[in-house]
Amino acid sequence: MAKTNTHPTLSQVARKAGVGTTTVSRVINGGDRVSPKTLAHVRRVIETLGYMPNQAARTLKGHRTKTIGLVIPSIADPFFSSCAEAAQAVARANDSLLIVTVTANDPRNELDNLNVLIRHRVDGLIIVPADSHSHALRDLLNRVAIPVVAIDRPVGNSMIASVVADNLKGAMTATQHLIDHGYKRIVCLTGESTLYTIRERMTGYRKAIEAAHLTPIFDTSVTDYRSAEYAIKALLDGPNPPDAIFALKNSTTIYAFEALQKFNIAMPQAIALLGFDDFELASTVRPSISVIQQPVEEIGRRAAEILFEQLFDEHRTGSPASSKQARQIKLKTCLIQRSSCGCTPPIN
Amino acid sequence: MAKTNTHPTLSQVARKAGVGTTTVSRVINGGDRVSPKTLAHVRRVIETLGYMPNQAARTLKGHRTKTIGLVIPSIADPFFSSCAEAAQAVARANDSLLIVTVTANDPRNELDNLNVLIRHRVDGLIIVPADSHSHALRDLLNRVAIPVVAIDRPVGNSMIASVVADNLKGAMTATQHLIDHGYKRIVCLTGESTLYTIRERMTGYRKAIEAAHLTPIFDTSVTDYRSAEYAIKALLDGPNPPDAIFALKNSTTIYAFEALQKFNIAMPQAIALLGFDDFELASTVRPSISVIQQPVEEIGRRAAEILFEQLFDEHRTGSPASSKQARQIKLKTCLIQRSSCGCTPPIN
């Protein structure tokens, strides 16, 4: 029952310490313009009372909330959680709190989440737009006058800064790599193909294939283990069985890998496998899987850094800094050669 | 330049709509006690102005912030991110915002994070205590009069509710399973052994081993790939090579698996492997790895549910509900039989 249940307030501290509220406020904000004696005394009172400033009251007055919002499809997805962790670190370094909300790629959730964050008056936003072309999203982001950075996918037709992996080039590199190693019938497993990233990767694949005068082969049917088995069986039994598989995302890669295992199809002897996006166990499974690796942490980190830069500029110039064209950053991907695609892995 | 840069306020809405602030407040809170005509009119004005209530001002008056805090070691760890996602869902269902902060298991970060959350006047807390016996932590949690639920690890010597997996029984089941299948020299790979969960698992292992009159063999040295190779080589070259390995956590399981692969040691013929904590690819690698599975989502979900129950009780009774003894919930783990430990996996 020692619990007070109600937080002490600044003026209670002031009264108990026999000083004015101004002084207490100064003490909790660094103690400038306060005599050392008063400082120590007030600090002691704060300690004994267990006083903690009320953020809501602060926010109400000053205009920075030291809070930024991150809107992602899922926390459980390693890609996004790594981004989140990197952004967190930057936020902390800037003395800010990161609030993460999840959309499950549903534009309605996305709008809800954004509304909540805006109510909380976040200083800025990092967002993975569920639908790159949503009007509602663009309108909302245009209306709130805070810095926004998109990651993983840009927001179409807008002045919003973005940090994404160069999916197109990555896919080209991957495809070219397979071509260079003599593969001729390279099938591209897209999984769901509505997302921006997947479409970029599809384009990259097509470009490389066409440049080599080969035939692009797309399969959009693989969305789980079962469909992977089915699709791979169909492809192998077909008239022109593929000699390589390029899977455009993690889950698809794993489904394909699993199916190939099940059919006892040797990788890379019978079929090569190359995935887009790295995952921890890609190097542990046998054969280890070659992949295009995205700079996950860098995406989160850069996005947060750009956000805080914008915040800083805004603070300096007073107005919603938009002088320089919104930056569209594309980060290089990296081909990780392992054993699933016909090239000797580097000695390990 | 269409941007306003400053959010419209409730009284601006009121003025523009030609009504009182009270009425606008009622409209944004559901529209009770407002005539349909006024309601529609005010709604229209809100729409055109793009008005969004300022959460800070709300918080300042009413006492609920509709915000709960989650303090975990890492977002990138699948175990915790799954917990977080489950807790998120419950929070959303209760119309609350979940704020996730990460400690990297550092007690200092933990205290910092808690302070930030308390400043923000979260209604309640879910926490993975970095150090179960920290005085500072207990004191802080005792002082703030808000509901707290610990997950994964209980807070020692306190009245704080907790939701954890039954690590001890899980480890006993695992060990017993190995014993039942004829393994006699079962080595236990602990990895870092300071954490509560690991210690519980160690105890479970020891109990089962001793009940079967076997000799417990602990190895605490495995913390990365290299050390796993070293340790396993040493064990196999030793006088009494083990016939089974029980790894107490994910990373250790993977390191051990990798090392066994490298040495071309057949699982489970030469050595059985059983891990604690499931991971997505445990079923994909060859051989697939048997594990003790924790009810990850359930931990997050139950914790959040208990928190909201406490919040509800508190709301009903007015005071920090602590009538019934703080609940310590232990959730059952589950043995997932796959092929790495000498038992035929269920037909799949």
Add this chain to the structure above:
DNA sequence: CGCGGCAGTGGAATCCGTTCCACTGGATGC
């Protein structure tokens, strides 16, 4: 000696929703 200036301090207005209370006018009850 007198005045500017500065360190140290406090009073009070301010930020923006919420909510208690008071008020109006029309409908209902006896």
Add this chain to the structure above:
DNA sequence: GCATCCAGTGGAACGGATTCCACTGCCGCG
């Protein structure tokens, strides 16, 4: 017909920290 009640509404105090401005001493300089 008069008292009651209620739906609908607005005024204004309130919550807690920040911050502008004003005030008091005291030092130093001319």
